[in-house]
Amino acid sequence: MPRMSAVVKERAGPGVRLIERDIPSAGPGEVIIRVRAAAICGTDVHIYEWNSWAQNAGIKLPIILGHECAGDVVEVGRGVDNLVVGDRVAVDTHIPCGTCRLCHTGRQHICQNLELFGVHTEGCFAQYARVPAACAWPLPQEVTYEVGALFEPLGTAFRGAQVLEPAGKTVAVFGCGPIGLFALASLRALGAARTIAIDVSPTRLELAAKLEADHLINPAGNDLAAVLIALTDGYGVDAFIEASGNTTALSQAFQALMKGGRAAIIGLPEKNLELDVGSDIVFKEATIFGIHGRLMFATWETMQNMVVSGRLQVESVITHRLPLQDFAAGIELARSSSAGKVILLPWQKKE
Numbered sequence: 001m002p003r004m005s006a007v008v009k010e011r012a013g014p015g016v017r018l019i020e021r022d023i024p025s026a027g028p029g030e031v032i033i034r035v036r037a038a039a040i041c042g043t044d045v046h047i048y049e050w051n052s053w054a055q056n057a058g059i060k061l062p063i064i065l066g067h068e069c070a071g072d073v074v075e076v077g078r079g080v081d082n083l084v085v086g087d088r089v090a091v092d093t094h095i096p097c098g099t100c101r102l103c104h105t106g107r108q109h110i111c112q113n114l115e116l117f118g119v120h121t122e123g124c125f126a127q128y129a130r131v132p133a134a135c136a137w138p139l140p141q142e143v144t145y146e147v148g149a150l151f152e153p154l155g156t157a158f159r160g161a162q163v164l165e166p167a168g169k170t171v172a173v174f175g176c177g178p179i180g181l182f183a184l185a186s187l188r189a190l191g192a193a194r195t196i197a198i199d200v201s202p203t204r205l206e207l208a209a210k211l212e213a214d215h216l217i218n219p220a221g222n223d224l225a226a227v228l229i230a231l232t233d234g235y236g237v238d239a240f241i242e243a244s245g246n247t248t249a250l251s252q253a254f255q256a257l258m259k260g261g262r263a264a265i266i267g268l269p270e271k272n273l274e275l276d277v278g279s280d281i282v283f284k285e286a287t288i289f290g291i292h293g294r295l296m297f298a299t300w301e302t303m304q305n306m307v308v309s310g311r312l313q314v315e316s317v318i319t320h321r322l323p324l325q326d327f328a329a330g331i332e333l334a335r336s337s338s339a340g341k342v343i344l345l346p347w348q349k350k351e
């Protein structure tokens with residue numbers, strides 16, 4: 001049996017190891033991809049740390065980590081008619097059942113029986129990965145593997161921006177990790193008049209500056225809601241995207257929202273939020289969107305068109321590229337707030 005390198009979590013508790021594994025083969029409805037680029041996400045960090053989320057996420061060990069990736073199809077399983085060997089693809093993490101009411105009504109991304117690639121199945125921090133054909137999105141030549149590997153998180157942020165209908169609006173983004181940075185780039189591509197980047201990390205604000213955010217605000221020591229209201233002639237921002245997962249940020253965001261405004265919530269807070277529902281939502285007539293990933297595949301199509309046209313540029317969010325062997329350094333970088341997106345290259349030899 002031919003072998004490959006893979007980053008595997010073998011048992012409960014912190015840590016993962018790079019080990020040799022059999023190269024998988026494609027079952028019915030599946031393809032095997034040769035992984036050309038994979039990106040590290042907060043979810044991988046949670047599984048690495050084995051925090052309470054990871055312990056309760058239904059993960060069966062051992063598991064290969066990783067879900068954000070792009071590569072080449074090298075094997076096609078029985079019944080797969082949408083892909084052929086040689087196709088370049090990126091992968092959606094959401095694995096739909098295909099039979100529930102949500103799947104039947106165009107909402108596969110929030111399937112009632114949703115499973116996640118790299119969480120409930122073996123993932124892509126490896127030289128090859130087994131992927132449900134229903135989750136593979138063919139990439140045109142213009143999209144590099146590295147950018148293709150960003151499509152999954154970029155799609156979440158892009159959709160958060162889309163639902164706000166941001167053209168001509170002032171939009172605040174709370175949290176400038178990879179998701180917030182992708183949101184800033186998406187807002188600009190979709191015609192926002194002004195973007196306001198908010199983060200407690202100066203490094204992350206520098207990355208936001210590279211994406212030409214119009215205002216950079218560090219909330220530390222500021223009355224953030226007051227600052228945002230002052231920036232908008234006393235009205236508040238037309239819309240916001242919450243991408244920090246911090247409940248203080250989220251309540252400040254609602255305070256700073258203009259009447260009639262829109263909110264897209266992507267961040268996943270660890271604790272419950274206290275809100276003044278009357279003044280922050282009802283009397284404001286706020287419209288609130290929860291965003292869980294991307295529409296399969298309406299978001300992908302629009303986002304890709306924007307990337308190919310050059311209107312949506314996200315390369316600057318990639319701050320590190322590492323061979324797979326250096327996954328541990330990559331995870332440390334992703335844990336710190338000092339990096340943007342960290343890319344693992346499974347076929348690059350360590351120098």
Ligand SMILES: NC(=O)c1ccc[n+]([C@@H]2O[C@H](COP(=O)([O-])OP(=O)(O)OC[C@H]3O[C@@H](n4cnc5c(N)ncnc54)[C@H](O)[C@@H]3O)[C@@H](O)[C@H]2O)c1
Binds near residue numbers: 041156199244293
């Ligand atoms: N809904 C989805 O489908 C989905 C998908 C991916 C990630 N997420 C969630 O989105 C969030 C962002 O993901 P990420 O990978 O960019 O995470 P990240 O941890 O890299 O980034 C979060 C950023 O928020 C900043 N921050 C923390 N407290 C803040 C505050 N009070 N005010 C402003 N900024 C603050 C941090 O400094 C950091 O830069 C996370 O909560 C993640 O779990 C959700």
Ligand SMILES: [Zn+2]
Binds near residue numbers: 067152
């Ligand atoms: Zn992810």
Ligand SMILES: [Zn+2]
Binds near residue numbers: 096103108112114
């Ligand atoms: Zn379903």
